[in-house]
Amino acid sequence: MTAGQKAAILGDIAGIKGYEEEMYQMIAKSIDESDIDILVTFGPDSRRLGTMVKKPIRMIHCTNREELDKAVKSLKKEGVQAFLFKGSRIRRLEESIKAAFPLVYYRMMIPEKAKFYFAVLCGAIPEF
Numbered sequence: 001m002t003a004g005q006k007a008a009i010l011g012d013i014a015g016i017k018g019y020e021e022e023m024y025q026m027i028a029k030s031i032d033e034s035d036i037d038i039l040v041t042f043g044p045d046s047r048r049l050g051t052m053v054k055k056p057i058r059m060i061h062c063t064n065r066e067e068l069d070k071a072v073k074s075l076k077k078e079g080v081q082a083f084l085f086k087g088s089r090i091r092r093l094e095e096s097i098k099a100a101f102p103l104v105y106y107r108m109m110i111p112e113k114a115k116f117y118f119a120v121l122c123g124a125i126p127e128f
Contacts, residue, residue, distance in 0.1 A: 006082045
């Protein structure tokens with residue numbers, strides 16, 4: 001049963017050549033310390049998060065847009081309470097947001113806002 005649960009949909013990270021492993025480790029640690037219940041990864045590089053996250057969590061890996069859209073729609077239908085979408089522009093996660101939430105489409109292009117919403121999803125109160 002997924003009603004009331006929180007899902008993070010995370011795509012590959014680009015533009016940080018040489019720091020990818022460190023960044024994925026930081027993300028995995030944040031997920032371990034959060035109240036995220038479901039992790040959906042999209043893209044070949046983000047798949048490594050599945051091996052880095054230590055807490056018991058439902059994990060889904062998607063290799064293409066069709067799989068991702070199907071997974072997100074399925075989680076929405078199951079009653080997932082909150083979704084966090086974050087990834088590099090190369091993964092175009094906004095397409096999946098538009099597909100699953102056509103009436104509630106937001107583009108978060110400011111990193112500070114993305115950090116704020118990630119903190120809220122994880123149950124933390126960000127400092128201003």
